[in-house]
Amino acid sequence: MREFLKELNDATGTSGSMVITPDGIMVAAAFTADLEEDVVAAFASSLLVSLKRSLAKVNAQGQLAWCTLKASEGAMMFVDMENSYLVIIADPKAELNPSDPPVQDAIHKIKNRRVA
Amino acid sequence: MLGLGRSDEALQFLKEARRLFPGSPRVSDALADTRRRIAKAALAKKKQEIRRRPRLDSYLKISDLYRTLGDFPKAFHYLEEAESRFEEHWSLHLTLGKLHFSRFREQRDMSDAETSVEHLSRADELRPSNYQILIHVALVNTHLGRVALAQEAVEAVLTRFPNDPKARGIRKHLERCEEQVADAEEAAATEADSADSAGSESAAGRVQSAASHQSGETTEATDEIQRVASETGAVGSFLVSEDGSLAFTSVSENTELSFDACEDTIKNMVAECRYNAGSIGIGEFQSCHLSGADWQVYIRAQNPGHALFFTDQSAEEISLNNAVEQELSAEVPA
Numbered sequence: 001m002r003e004f005l006k007e008l009n010d011a012t013g014t015s016g017s018m019v020i021t022p023d024g025i026m027v028a029a030a031f032t033a034d035l036e037e038d039v040v041a042a043f044a045s046s047l048l049v050s051l052k053r054s055l056a057k058v059n060a061q062g063q064l065a066w067c068t069l070k071a072s073e074g075a076m077m078f079v080d081m082e083n084s085y086l087v088i089i090a091d092p093k094a095e096l097n098p099s100d101p102p103v104q105d106a107i108h109k110i111k112n113r114r115v116a
Numbered sequence: 117m118l119g120l121g122r123s124d125e126a127l128q129f130l131k132e133a134r135r136l137f138p139g140s141p142r143v144s145d146a147l148a149d150t151r152r153r154i155a156k157a158a159l160a161k162k163k164q165e166i167r168r169r170p171r172l173d174s175y176l177k178i179s180d181l182y183r184t185l186g187d188f189p190k191a192f193h194y195l196e197e198a199e200s201r202f203e204e205h206w207s208l209h210l211t212l213g214k215l216h217f218s219r220f221r222e223q224r225d226m227s228d229a230e231t232s233v234e235h236l237s238r239a240d241e242l243r244p245s246n247y248q249i250l251i252h253v254a255l256v257n258t259h260l261g262r263v264a265l266a267q268e269a270v271e272a273v274l275t276r277f278p279n280d281p282k283a284r285g286i287r288k289h290l291e292r293c294e295e296q297v298a299d300a301e302e303a304a305a306t307e308a309d310s311a312d313s314a315g316s317e318s319a320a321g322r323v324q325s326a327a328s329h330q331s332g333e334t335t336e337a338t339d340e341i342q343r344v345a346s347e348t349g350a351v352g353s354f355l356v357s358e359d360g361s362l363a364f365t366s367v368s369e370n371t372e373l374s375f376d377a378c379e380d381t382i383k384n385m386v387a388e389c390r391y392n393a394g395s396i397g398i399g400e401f402q403s404c405h406l407s408g409a410d411w412q413v414y415i416r417a418q419n420p421g422h423a424l425f426f427t428d429q430s431a432e433e434i435s436l437n438n439a440v441e442q443e444l445s446a447e448v449p450a
Contacts (some may be wrong), residue, residue, distance in 0.1 A: 005137050036397075039395070039396070039397070040396050040397070042390045043176060043395040043396045044392070044396060046388075046392055047198070047388055047389070047396075049191040050384065050385075050388040050392075051385065051388065051389075051404075051406060054381045054384055054385045054388075054407070055406070056412070057374075057378065057381045058373050058374055058375060058378055058381060058426065059354075059372060059373050060408055060411045060413070060426075061173070061372070061408070061409070061410070061411070062408045062409040062410070063408060063409070064406060064407075064408055065407050065408055065409065065431075066406075066407050067404065067405065067406045067407070068404070068437075069389060069393060069398075069399050069401070069404040069405075070402045070403045070404070071393040071394075071398040071400055071402055072398075072399030072400040072402060073397070073398050073399030073400075074396075074397070074398025074399060075398065076393075076396065079207070087340035089398065092398075092399070097304035111413060
């Protein structure tokens with residue numbers, strides 16, 4: 001799975017990516033040297049769990065399909081893979097889109113990899 | 117754009133045209149026509165959904181779309197089907213109440229008004245203190261001249277949402293109505309009844325204008341958010357101040373999303389985005405766009421504070437972040 005994430009990083013020019021479970025447990029990660037894997041995983045998980053809890057409180061039904069967060073020095077995207085989330089960290093100017101082919105390709109490989 | 121199936125872009129284009137040419141009947145007609153087309157497309161999709169998986173909220177949405185298109189028979193048909201398929205639910209009574217009231221406003225049949233009141237009362241029994249229900253109880257009773265009942269509902273809303281512009285607008289309107297009644301009674305006892313009915317009959321337009329007047333008293337930031345919410349069709353819009361308090365709330369009367377007692381939830385969403393963006397190391401939070409099957413949320417750093425917009429439309433129907441960004445004039449702080 002880490003190899004797929006590295007391929008995704010190379011294809012999109014992003015700083016890093018990881019797979020986390022719906023309750024925020026990191027499954028696999030591939031980050032560049034200037035990002036601390038454990039730190040990113042912990043806070044990304046925390047954000048995901050918190051946002052999902054808030055969405056449930058406003059009766060936003062169904063799964064969180066995707067989320068893109070932009071900040072002054074970077075951007076982050078979560079994409080639902082049914083039993084886990086793909087998380088991508090990129091630079092602030094990146095136009096992250098869950099339907100981009102490299103993202104969909106990575107999701108396809110990860111899901112099939114898990115099934116196998 | 118419509119011919120290419122890009123109705124979302126066409127709508128944004130026409131909204132910009134309306135902004136530039138506010139008095140143009142051609143633009144207004146095109147905008148209304150585009151909205152009907154989008155409603156029809158949304159209808160087709162929702163009908164597919166209920167064929168695959170019948171859900172109460174899908175039936176309610178379909179009924180509401182027909183109400184938007186002015187087709188009352190079909191709007192009622194889907195609610196009757198929902199009544200036969202599903203257990204009694206407050207949202208069904210709310211939608212029935214709204215639909216009867218809409219028809220009353222068009223056709224002026226008092227039985228519709230009375231039926232509307234019955235359904236809203238039942239909705240309130242099933243789901244006490246619900247914002248949408250209370251606002252509609254207030255609106256319907258205002259239109260019917262039942263001031264005391266309208267006031268009771270409005271005060272119930274303002275107890276929980278003291279800054280709600282809709283409720284404040286209705287209260288202001290009711291206060292004016294009472295002043296007018298008192299003036300008329302003072303002038304002549306026999307003229308008091310006709311002055312009452314004249315006040316009630318004009319309630320429809322005056323609630324809106326009162327609300328607009330109330331909006332004019334809010335800050336520039338909240339006015340902007342209210343305008344953006346209106347233009348983008350957002351069903352919930354909020355402003356969280358720099359100090360973390362909820363400075364502004366506006367909730368649509370027609371959504372499956374629930375904003376009851378949501379103040380802490382809204383504040384937490386902003387706080388979590390800000391905190392985690394900084395902690396992850398990607399700098400100061402600017403925006404967050406969340407999407408589900410038939411809803412979206414857009415959180416945006418404003419100047420000052422943070423704005424949140426909720427829609428019950430999918431990302432295929434409208435790109436909420438793009439729609440908001442086009443409408444907003446404030447720039448995201450660097």
